[in-house]
Amino acid sequence: MSARRLSAVLHRRLDWFLVGMAAAVGLAWLFPDPGADGGWMHPEVLTKAGVAVVFFLHGIGLPFAALKAGTLRWPLHLTVQACTFLLFPLMGIGLLALAGGHLPAGLRLGFFYLCALPSTVSSSVALTAAARGNVPAAVFNATLSALLGVLLTPLWLAANVAPGGAGVPLGPVVLDLIIWLVLPLVAGQLLRPWLGGWAARNKRFTQRVDRGTVLLLVYTSFCDSVKRGVWTGQGWETLAVAVAGSALLLTAALLATSAACRLLGFPEEDRIAAVFCGSKKTLASGVPMAALIFGASADTGLILVPIMIYHPLQLVVCGVLAGRWARREPEPEPREQSVTPDRSPQTGG
Structure with a gap:
């Protein structure tokens, strides 16, 4: 598949998903x-059944065999994971410090939750391929990020911010994540030898089930918020702040990641990956994880606002x-003249 066609397929799939998110919020x-x-x-x-379905499908679709070509680029991998799970949370802490007490509690938590999330998988790889970057490295890092996020995202939340100012009950949260997220993911991987071919042939169907389940979780998350009056009195100011904060985080992440790659001397293909x-955050995994971490909290809808804004914003900018x-322009091939000085002493006596 050509880069242009891959990009077109990606954008067609995301169009209905973004419209579906707006429809889910409107219905709620x-x-x-x-x-x-x-x-x-x-x-x-x-909620829990939906989370299990989403990550079971992810397990079937994760191409671990394709990761072998990218596993040895450890400086690149460490840079990407540090941006995702260290730089981003630190930026979130800085953003909240700048905002002070001017943000609603749910929105403050939403910004930090956005920063603690893992990267995307499918769109990171698709965009890397469309930009002629290092696709094996992108597959490896996006997959590794998704797996690390199961533990690191709730750890960051437990260490810094929590709903209502209380500590995140890390033990029950991790247990829920293991039961409803990790086990379905492992089950999908174990069944991949038998179901992988079917999933590849029916990729459009599995993607629709995956995205449709996420939209259902968005709907239920916002229903409690609306029912309990979380949005009463928030107004357009809250949305404007969420857009501005998301844009600021994305800009800082893109600049910092690119600068780190140039400083470390990575080739262009690695820098693109x-x-x-390193700059993207997952909505597909973020919504199910929020449903498990925050449960029936009335603020869950407000918590999801930053990632729901960051998601389409990152796709547009990265696209x-x-x-x-x-x-x-492709990098120039080595020129033959570079070896002529070594031959000149032999020909000239």
Whole structure:
């Protein structure tokens, strides 16, 4: 598949997903009762089942065999993971320090939750391929980030910020993540030899199930928020702050990741992979993880606002970067003249 066609497929798939997110929020605003706590949809059961479905499909689709070509680039891998799980949380702490007490508690937690999330998998790899970057390294880092996030995301939350100012109950949260996230992921990997071919042939169907489940979780998360009046009095100021904060974080991440790669002397293909994997944050995993970590908290809808804004913003900006990098001139081949000085002493006596 050509880079142009791959990029087009990516954007077609994401268009309906972004529209679906807006529709899910709108439905939660108009009809919050079914998806709220105690509603006929039983979100306390639906949420965990949905998380299991999402990560079971991720387990079937994770191409570990394709990672072998990228496993030896450890300076690159350490740079990407440090940007995702160290630089980003530190930027989140700095952003909240600058904001002081002017942000609602749910939005403050949402910004830090965004910063603690792992990177995306599919779009990071697709954009790296479209920009003619190091695809094996992107596959390795995006997959590794998803696995590390199961532990590091709740650890960062437990160490810094929590709903209502209370500490995150790390033990129960990790246990829930293991049961409803890790075990389905492992089950998908174990069944990959039998189901991998089917998943590859029916990729459009599995993607629709995956994204549709995420949209359902977005709906139920916002239902409780609307039902409990979390959005009352927030107004457009909250949305404007979320957009500005997300744009600031994305800009800082892109500049810092690119600068680190140039400082370490990475080739252009590695820098492209690092920028896309190190600056992106996952909505597909972020929503299910939030459902497990924050449970039926009334602030869950507000907590999800930053990642729901950051998600389309990163796709637009990184899509523009991918198009620009795809048009770059190929690196020149070594010239024959570089070896002529070594031959001259032999020919000239």
